[in-house]
Amino acid sequence: MQEEHITDKIKKSYQYDVIFGTHTLHKFPKDLYKVMIEKKKISDVIDIDGEIIEGLPIKRADNIRASVTIMNGCNNFCSYCIVPYVRGRERSRNPKDILEEVRSLAKQGYKEITLLGQNVNSYMVVEREKAQRDGIELEYDIDTFAKLLREVNKIEGIQKIRFVSPHPKDFTDDVIEAIADCEKVSKLIHLPLQSGSTKVLKVMNRKYSKEQYLSLVDKMKEKIPNVKFSTDIIVGFPGETEEDFEDTLDVVKKVNFEQIFMFIYSRRKGTPADEMDNQIPEEIKHKRFDRLKKLYEDGIQQNNQKYVGTVQEILVEGYSKNNEEMLTGRTDSNKVVIFAGDKEQIGEILSVKIISEHMWYLKGEIIA
Ligand code: SF4
Incomplete structure (x- = not known):
């Protein structure tokens, strides 16, 4: 609903009472009241950089594992992605609210926490930069993702901490050290690759090269005992040549991912990649996807063997x-x-x- 053309389509194609977006969820009771009492049609989807609203009730599907949002939005503008346009710019939750939520979950018996954010490891980066620009002290002691991980790690009752989705460019040394030091933090690191080709990564606006990605993996292997990796890969991005795709296969072989979430590139209206005129034919995209899938599945079998007997x-x-x-x-x-x-x-x-x-x-x- 945060995309204007979708809202327009809904308005034209359907009868509706209230349309709301992710940033106006908290206004839903009020909007529904207006619909019922004042008999108004409501479209309430603006507020693109909406503040983070605390205290909304959460219905959790599980009573052992819970997700806790720590930040919203994204400033990266990868050329294929709609998130910055519909979720707005990055803003982080107050660490006190996050820690209170996790403590309350621990008291209720939850054992595993997944910290969530569109760019989870850039927690507080925007706030820190703003404070620096304004020449003021940030009011929180816990002003980095690394510090937040260490604090959550101290909470009694929580046994496992995971986080998604991080960006490779924000894996600073303090984050790597915190993962290594915190016994509850999972040593499976989700490190979205998207493409193994430096040329494609540049067009995707990913802000790292193939070599930088691989050296980050090496650094983590050196600093974090038993570290393993999962990733996201997009196949068939506009302009991807056979050589570019081979680079992706090369990274997959070198890193030996435990899990790969594979996607065939699909155009998304409103993104720069959708405007690119060198789109890859569907047949080629599917053939490349199948080759990647085969390589991944062969790797899974080999990796699985290592678990037997452990x-x-x-x-x-x-x-x-x-x-x-x-x-x-x-x-x-x-x-x-x-x-x-x-x-x-x-x-x-x-x-x-x-x-x-x-x-x-x-x-x-x-x-x-
Ligand atoms: S892919 Fe991730 S990092 Fe890139 S713009 Fe989308 S949400 Fe942000």
Whole structure:
């Protein structure tokens, strides 16, 4: 709804009472009241850089794992992405509110927290820069993502901390050190690559080269014991040549990702990439996607083998969706593990020995 052409289409194509966007969600009760009492049609989607509204009720689907938003918006303007236009510029939540929310979740029995943001590791960067420009002190002690990770790590009851989605350019040394030091922070780092070609990365406006990405991976491997990586890759970005695509395959081979979220490039109205005249034919995009998928799947099988015989600490999430007699949870590296167990064990962290691997999941048995 934050995109004008979508709102226009809804207005033309449907009968509606109230249209609201992500930045006006908090106004929904008021808007609904106007619709019901004053019999008005409401379209309330402006406020593109809306302030962060605290205290909105959250209905959580799970009672073991919870997501906590720490910042909204994005200043990066990758040329294929609509987020900066619909979510506005970056703004971070007050650390006190974040820590209170996590403490309250811990009290309710939540064990795993995922810190969320469109550009999660640039937490407070904009606020710090603004304070510097204005020559004033930022009013918070916790004014970096690294410090926030360290504070969340101290909260009793929370056993696992994950975060999405970071940007490679914001993995500063203090963030890498915090990940290494904080025992609860997952050592699976999501490091969106998008393309392995420096030329394509430049057109995407990603602000790093193939070489910089690989040296960041090397640095993390050196500083964070047992670090593993997941990533996002877009195949068939405008102008991507066979050589560019080979660069992407090269990075995939070198990094050996645990998980790859693969996307075939699709045009998004309102973005610079949609205006580019060197769009890649669908057939080529699909062929490249299949080659990447094959490389990824071969890698999964090899990676999975390494887990067999190891003992993993697993937070029991519940019953497996595909086998209701088995419990399920994830390794630190986010691999799904299924194993026999009792209902009472849901929510506990158990030592599980991996006994076999099955492409998209591992099978284990509880040893403690
Ligand atoms: S892809 Fe991520 S970093 Fe780039 S503009 Fe979109 S949200 Fe921002």
